[in-house]
Amino acid sequence: xxxxxxxxxxFGPQHPAAHGVLRLVLEMDGEVIERADPHIGLLHRAxxxxxxxxxxxxxIGYMDRLDYVSMMCNEHxxxxxxxxxLGVTPPLRAQYIRVMFDEITRVLNHLMWLxxxxxxxxxxxxxxxxxxxxxxxxxxxxxxxxxxMHATYYRPGGVYRxxxxxxxxxxxxxxxxxxxxxxxxxxxxxxxxxxxxxxxxRFPACVDEYETLLTDNRIWKQRTVDIGIVTPERALALGxxxxxxxGSGVEWDLRKKQPYEVYADLDFDIPVGVNGDCYDRYLVxxxxxxxxxxxxxxxxxxxxxxxxxxxxxDHKLSPPSRGEMKGDMESLIHHFKLFTEGYCVPxxxxxxxVEHPKGEFGILLISDGANKPYRLKVRAPGFAHLSAxxxxxxxHMLADVVAVIGTMDVVFGEIDR
Amino acid sequence: xxxxxKLEALVDRLTASLGTSLVAHAVAQGEVSIVVASVxxxxxxxxxxxxxxxxxxxxxxxxxVDYSTYGHADWITQQATTQGFSRAVSHGQANLQTPSSxxxxxxxxxxxxxxxxxxxxxxxxxxxxxxxVASVVEVWACADWYEREAFDLFGIxxxxxxxxxxxxxxYGFIGHxxxxxxxxxxxxxxxxDPEKKRVVYQxxxxxxxxxVPRVIRDDGRAPDAVH
Numbered sequence: 001x002x003x004x005x006x007x008x009x010x011f012g013p014q015h016p017a018a019h020g021v022l023r024l025v026l027e028m029d030g031e032v033i034e035r036a037d038p039h040i041g042l043l044h045r046a047x048x049x050x051x052x053x054x055x056x057x058x059x060i061g062y063m064d065r066l067d068y069v070s071m072m073c074n075e076h077x078x079x080x081x082x083x084x085x086l087g088v089t090p091p092l093r094a095q096y097i098r099v100m101f102d103e104i105t106r107v108l109n110h111l112m113w114l115x116x117x118x119x120x121x122x123x124x125x126x127x128x129x130x131x132x133x134x135x136x137x138x139x140x141x142x143x144x145x146x147x148x149m150h151a152t153y154y155r156p157g158g159v160y161r162x163x164x165x166x167x168x169x170x171x172x173x174x175x176x177x178x179x180x181x182x183x184x185x186x187x188x189x190x191x192x193x194x195x196x197x198x199x200x201x202r203f204p205a206c207v208d209e210y211e212t213l214l215t216d217n218r219i220w221k222q223r224t225v226d227i228g229i230v231t232p233e234r235a236l237a238l239g240x241x242x243x244x245x246x247g248s249g250v251e252w253d254l255r256k257k258q259p260y261e262v263y264a265d266l267d268f269d270i271p272v273g274v275n276g277d278c279y280d281r282y283l284v285x286x287x288x289x290x291x292x293x294x295x296x297x298x299x300x301x302x303x304x305x306x307x308x309x310x311x312x313x314d315h316k317l318s319p320p321s322r323g324e325m326k327g328d329m330e331s332l333i334h335h336f337k338l339f340t341e342g343y344c345v346p347x348x349x350x351x352x353x354v355e356h357p358k359g360e361f362g363i364l365l366i367s368d369g370a371n372k373p374y375r376l377k378v379r380a381p382g383f384a385h386l387s388a389x390x391x392x393x394x395x396h397m398l399a400d401v402v403a404v405i406g407t408m409d410v411v412f413g414e415i416d417r
Numbered sequence: 418x419x420x421x422x423k424l425e426a427l428v429d430r431l432t433a434s435l436g437t438s439l440v441a442h443a444v445a446q447g448e449v450s451i452v453v454a455s456v457x458x459x460x461x462x463x464x465x466x467x468x469x470x471x472x473x474x475x476x477x478x479x480x481x482v483d484y485s486t487y488g489h490a491d492w493i494t495q496q497a498t499t500q501g502f503s504r505a506v507s508h509g510q511a512n513l514q515t516p517s518s519x520x521x522x523x524x525x526x527x528x529x530x531x532x533x534x535x536x537x538x539x540x541x542x543x544x545x546x547x548x549x550v551a552s553v554v555e556v557w558a559c560a561d562w563y564e565r566e567a568f569d570l571f572g573i574x575x576x577x578x579x580x581x582x583x584x585x586x587x588y589g590f591i592g593h594x595x596x597x598x599x600x601x602x603x604x605x606x607x608x609x610d611p612e613k614k615r616v617v618y619q620x621x622x623x624x625x626x627x628x629v630p631r632v633i634r635d636d637g638r639a640p641d642a643v644h
Contacts, residue, residue, distance in 0.1 A: 041585035046594060053601050055629050084446045236474045236531060239559030252531050344634045350446045351527055351538060353477070364480055364525060368488045369633045377480035379527065387562035416585060 006034060011401065013042050019116065019405055020412035024389070031397050036390045043416040051376045055342030056082055057155065059376070064150035066378060067414035070109040071141075072101045073356045074414070075154040080260065081352035081365040082156040085345045088317065093308040094158035095261040100196070100299035101144070101153065102354070103292040107203070108137050109357035109409075110289050114210060117282070117406035121223045121399075126213050133206050136199055143168055143192045157318045158311035163303065167195045197300050200293045207289055214282070224278035228392040228404040231276060238391070239384030242359025243288065244408065247273035247281035254355035268295050278407040285409075288357075317343055342371040351379075358382055358409050380414035424449050427535055430470045435461060450538035452519075455550045458541055462556040465528060465537070473528035473537060476553070479563035481571035482523040484542075486597045491630035522548040522573055543573065552578040570595035600625055 009026045012018035021042035027035040047066060051059040063078045064071040076098060083090065090098075111130040118126035138148045143164050145151035153160050167188040170181050187198040214220045230240065235248040245252055253270045255263040271287035273280030311318045319338050320331035347369040353362035359381025366375040385408045392404050424444050431451060432439060438457040443450050453461045465473045520542035528537045543550055552575040553560045564575040565584040572593035575581060583590060592599055602623050610617040 041583075041587070044585045049595055049601060053627075058629075234558075237558045239475060239477065239557070241477075250531060257534050258536075341629060341632060344632070346635075348445060349450070349525075349538075351448060351478075351536070360477060360529075362478055362527065364478060364527065366482060369635055370490060370631050371629070371634075372631050374487060375480075375482050377478065377525075379478035383562060383566075384559050387559060 009398070013039075019410050021416075022386075022405065022410065022412065024401065026398070026401065028398065033393045033396055033398065033401065036393050036401070038386055038389050040386065040412070041416050043412040045417065047417045048376045048378060052373055055371050056345060056373065057338075057342055059373070060155065061150060061152045064152060065413055066380065066417060067109075067356065067358065067361070067382070067411050068149065069112045069411055070105045070357045071149055071151055072098075072105045072153060073109075073354060073361060075152070076102060077352050077354045077356070077361050077363045079154045079156045080354065081350050081363040082345060084350045084352055085348055085365060085367055086156065086317070086343075087346075088157055088312060088314070090158040090312060091309045092262070093162075093303065093306060094310040096299050096302050096306075097159050097163065097310060098154060099261050099263060099266070100296055100303065101140075103295045103299070104137050104140055104196070106292045106357040107289050107296075108134055110285050110292075111137075113285065113357075113406075113409045114282075117403075117409075118214065120402045120406045121220075123214060123217070123220065126210055129206070129210055129213070133199075133203065136195075139168070140192060140196060140199075143195075155311065155318065157314065158309070160311075162310045163192050165191050167192050193300050193304055196296060200297045200300070203293045204290055207286060207293075211286060215286075221279060223399075223403055224282060224407070226275070227278045227396065227400050228407060229275060229277045230388070230392065234391075235276065238388040240359070240388070241381050241384070242356065243281055243284045244359060244381075244385055246271065247284045248276035249273055254353060254360060258353075260354060266295050266298050268292075278403050281407050344369055344371050345373075353379070356381060358411070358414075359385070361414075378414070378417055380417065382408065382410045382415045386410055386415055420447060423535070427537070430468075431537075434464055434468045434471060438464075448536060448538060450540060452540050452542070455520075455524075455541045455543050459551045459553060459556065461539065462526075462553045465539070466556055470533070471530065471537075472532050473530045473535075475529045475531060476526060476557035476560055476563070477529045477536075478525075478527035479553075479560055479567060480525050480527075481567035481573050481595065482525060483521065483571060483595065483597045484523060485521050488633065489631070490633045491627065492632050520544040520548070522571060524550055524567060524573060526553070547572055547574055549574040549576055551576050554578055569593070572596065 007028045009028055011024035011026055013021040013023040023039040023042065025037040025039065026033055047062050051062060060075055060078060063074040066074045111134045115127035115130035141151050142148045145153040145160065167190065169185045169188045170176070172178065172181055188195055230248050232248045232250045235245050235250060240248070249272055251270060251272050256270055268291045271284045271291070273284050315331065315334040319335050324331040325335045345367045347367055349364070349366040351362055351364045353360050360379065361381055362379035364377040364379065365373055368374040389404070393401050424447070427449050428442055428444060431442065438453050438461050439451055440454055441452040465471050522543040523540050524543065526539040528539060541550060550573065552564055554564065562584060564578050565582060567573045568575060568581050569583040569585050570593055586594065592604070594603065602621050602625050604621060605618045606621045607616050607618055
């Protein structure tokens, strides 16, 4: 009888289902996984070290590039850490804008996750549906910050600027006729708030569409039910947060339990799973999208009724307007000092965490009183989730590895940092 | 304020349960942080997880810190100097605060109790060279990768760790890049060599430049809200 040996299989780093640059070394007994050893760090850019060598404000853009599918939530944790050390609170309107964009970001992230997860395990159509809605939200990013993805919109002391009065519209081109342009622009006639309002009105129906494709789909259930089960105790010990923890039935959401900004005043529910398998985590995330739409709606209504400042009027921290800078000597000095040297943050240390779409995204900031952070540590939710890879896939088949990678919602920007 | 009372109550419970292992404690920015001796870390970790009233079931984060240049600045800003202001290079000439005498390296553990909804930061300073501390993988399973990361980036040895390999840096990387004496641009770069038909390593070709000097100001220039 020939000797039967375990086979070692290399998965990635250039594999379409590896969600970026994950390299997995799998030890297989036939089709069954004995051990999985993820090799990470292929996207390591030393963001934390770069941030230690820059004034505080110049690192906000780096935060966008951590988890590059939920940009503004990363910024949020970073500016919150700085604000806590400085002891400043942004104006209420800025807090509502932040919450609205956090939730827009959550929907963006979950749409990306749903599309990619579906694509990985064989459901092509969902991806196209998800990207249709994602495009509208990207336009919201672009309307407020000028860029579709890496916004650098949140600043210590508020947000960069107020919401625009007019939603940008499609321009006529030789590829699109007038009729098509008019149809595309039909919900872009008013302000960005009108556009977002219109979006949240039609979005629940879109989520219904995704659910029609997946929730009762026999193949979808075969691929996700009872795959990668994690008990609540194990989920806590493994450092799971966010939908990964809630999928296992632990009701824990920083927005409810340790509310920041204005989450305490908003009305929304926290979905939790029962079995802790991939299917429950799918249901949790889909329900989160519906809840996010509810939160966005409440923010839109508040923002319509309450105009006001969106940035602290403290020119030691936020730049004076261009007009003031041209005409007023003191504003010129403030502007010059802010852009050449930045501001000094009092010595101390702080850990600021937000409920990021993937889990708890935290920033540990240690300052020695300088204009640059002394140490910045990013607590990326995906890092803890991926470290549980070995435990989650043991005893599963090779094809289930892809389902587990999908359910973790890994993005290498934040894991490798 | 009830939030502060809650933190004070947590400090009381910590002092009662940890006893002499607790070296120092502080409440700031709505957070409790404690310092423990590095020899006690596994004992303290177990107590923190299992004592009723503490119940820190989850290790949110673990990070290494290198305190060797704490309080160093590039420019002397308090009084006139004879050196003038350096440009584009970082000399770290103004040493305003002495770095911690407790040790060059520290490990900061961020703990979370889901059942009691409380957070805690535990810090321990390491004196040895190379810095070493006992692993807490036995207590919190997720410490596995976090400790590998701190080993990789700072060279902190976690004794009792089952598999202390590098995690983020390249295969065959030399040095611990997040130490303050490791230059930002590194030592080597890679490029594809068309003659050898493979990727080769060579010394870095870029020069270190400081665009914004590091300054420490406490002369009232910090934002108003602080004062």
